[in-house]
Amino acid sequence: MSWERVQDWLELLRATDVGDLNTGLSPQGNRAAWSAALDALSPEVLVQVSAVPGTPYDTAAFVAAATVFTAPLEWLAVLLGRGATVGLKPPSAAPDAAELLARSAARVGLPLSVVDRDHALQHELIVAMGGDDTMAALRATVPATSRLLDHGHRFSVAWLTELASVDALADDVALYDTRGCFSPQLVLTPISGPVVAEAIADALCRAGERLPVGEIAPSEAARLRARGALARVLGRELRGEGYSVHLLPADRLRPDGLPRSVALAQVADFAAAQQVLAPWVGTISTFGTDDASAAFPADRTAALGQMQRPPVLRVHDGRDWLRATLRP
16 A cells, blocks of 8 residues: 555645646646645545555556546545556646656656556556547457446536525636536526526636636637527527626526536526436536535535535445445
8 A cells, every 4th residue: 555655746746836737727727726636635535545445456547538637636546545556548638737647656656657548458447537439439449357437428517596606606617617527517596597697707707817717629619609699599698708608598508518608597496407407317427506405316416616626535427436446
């Protein structure tokens, strides 16, 4: 076991300025995401993780997606802490974060290296994140001697019942620029839609002063224009510097992780919200809400403002991931 070295590694990472990493986020966005991910890996949490019983794998690989550059952190910390030799396959367009993680790990004697896809497939345990097509292709090539934990497309939703909660929701939207499975791609509310749309837009404007939006890819810009055009015809679009809010009829909501953008619908009550979300049961990662009485079948329920800050001990994509990364 290598938990003490993992603690040393995390301390090195906490002291590292990641503002210049090529992640698609702004420098401020990089730093905020980095801090949030490392905050979850406290010494107390690692003690709890180390107490989870089971036999670890000797070798493991993590195949990272391009959307959330900090996603490997908790998985690597756990795998390395258990004593595995770990390979990290970065997204091809953004290898900076992976190289930083490997260099820092080498400084404290942890066996973490950056690998390509072929080398990743040679490990006993392979954890992979990405789109559904990518995961399907990976499943077809993983050798029978390896165990694959694949994580395809999922998304998160928010149920907002108080205008006082819009700043907390804006924090969830701004962190990672609404990319990744914990980001609130759809927001439902029983309050007047136009009123909530204005309030969210104002909150996103304030959030942008603290965390400027990062890069917007041409494909994302095209999807933003398309959803904005639909909102202008059927509802309302509010746009500002780097953010947008699209008020739509509930039956026109579609999950899409667009940068710093909210798809919003007004419904009569929570029962109506449940009906809207029913087609996506089983694919919702986090249900964020300011209503303690509301419950929806998602992997995790979180207070608004905490959707993008998951605890390490949790169910992830329907699995207790800490146990799933141990030998069966």
